[in-house]
Amino acid sequence: MTYRLAPIDKSPFAAEREDDFTVIGSVVQRSDARGHVTGRTEFFEDVAPPGLLHLKMHRSARHHARIRGVDLTEALAVPGVVRILTHADIPNNLYTPLKLIGVEPDDEPILAVDKVRYLGEPICAVVAESEAAALEGAARVRVDYEDLPAVFDVEEALAEGAPLVNEYHGRNFFTYEGHHCRRIRFGDVEKAFGQADHVFEWRYESAPIEQAPTETTGCVVIPQADGRLRIHSDTQACFFTLDNTALILGVPFNKLRIVGGTVGGGFGGKVDVIVEPVACVAAMMTDRPVKFVYNRYEEMQVSSPRAAERIYIKDAVMNDGRIIGRKVTLYVDSGAYARHTPYGTTKAAAHMPGPYSIPNVWADCHCVFTNRTPSSAMRGFGVTIGDFALESQMDRVARALSMDPLQLRLLNAYRDGDLKAHRKVAEGTALVEVVQKAAEMVGHELPEAYRRMSSTTREGL
């Protein structure tokens, strides 16, 4: 195995540099800008087919409850209400977000069956001639609940005797190849704590963060004469929407056509395939175009946010600033269902212990189910909050040692050739140079020895 020698290796592009590059380094007009400034860019909700029906959800008013009965009588009597969909109308009533990459079990009904697991969970879908009629119908659905104890805290959810959130998993955590969490075991952290001059342990916590796109999540589904469905959607993931929806409908992929690519802000919040399947079922059952779009309240309340996390970091540190051990216990709040959070938790584990060469590392990263809104993707999910914790930890360690926080990072930064906790050899590292450059740009003076450090060598350490 060979490792490159320079932090930024330009050699693979040496020949290309001689080509007539015209894009990089020059100003190129965005291809969509003219559409945006003239109002001609077509967003999904700009599609207004004749005969359009509107779909609105009746949502759970409870955090955790058994459904004893659903009474649609009053709702069906609302003038303009065409049809009300329940779980029995959905061909395969389970979302399948990661099935195609082997992450199972599917754990989330499209429409609730016998239980609701979070406030705002969809129970039935009211389809009507107007938005007002659909809203009125949704408001008149009567659900008889039997309340169940709910849990909202990741550590309480893992404690003995906690209420079981999601029966598809059978436990309040996602199981990774037989393990209760994603784990890293490298060296011996307990030994490191015994040898260290200092042991620092702090806790970090984040709240869920809503992506809050200016355009809310939604779609317009139009049945075609050839029996296919045309789905106008603001999804960030057209093909994901295509395959997930086809699996839920139980139809071949070629029965669906997705028209997308115009997204009025997504930031990860439009990756889950949530609105399209039920709108497709409504369009198939009525043979009419159907629009299902979140209002602002739904976007904030039920669209999946960035997961809340709680992270404990315990460091074994020597007087000179070398970190010789790091133990991380990380909890990701998946909410009531998995969606993309098991994947996000894996990313969190992959990101530990940060870009530092630490000889002893122990990490347990838990994907935990609670009765909160299911969390999912958002910009660097699984990594961003971990970084907040890691870099806060670095600053606090530096402060505790009365040490320059940049010097602490330079001292511990990984170098090319270092074996990382995941048994991968670091290559292409550039943290040393980035810290040096950042220091220079803000006029932060570094001692000569630190200015001479390099990602390609362990000299000076």
Added chain:
Amino acid sequence: MPSQIVSLVVNGEPREFIARPGVTLLAVLREALGLTAAKRGCAQGSCGTCTVLVDDRPAPACLIAVETVADCSVRTLEGVAVGGNLDEVQSSFVDNFATQCGFCTAGMIMVAEALLDRDPDPSEEDVAEAISGNVCRCTGYRPIMIAILDAARRRRGESVEGIEGTAPARPAEEAVSR
């Protein structure tokens, strides 16, 4: 209450339509008149994506019952470009990369049009104040403000070269060296 016939002057053209009581100006523009540039972002008057000009003043079309503005003049983004040519604000938004997803753009341009119509030489603070009711979530406020100030210069007939912080004025070599 029965539906009624309502007249508006939309982008200079007299238009008539049948409106149910309480139907919003936004719904009329988008659904009855097919003018979809103004967007529904929150439908509660707090995001600015539906902003149009009613008698030359910015207004949230999602909150206005259309019968309350009968016979008024309404201007939407569709009425800004003349004969396929972008006006100063539009071309400045393109040149200064003041759009990303494009969903807030119609509202931003309409408040900019209203601002420049009443003040051809606004300060940066004036621009910030003008767009303060319009939400951009792709974190583009800075380029949007630069574009509006640049548009003011263009409309006053001043050179568009050498404006600090704008993309076209930055030499390509400098961008490469970064």
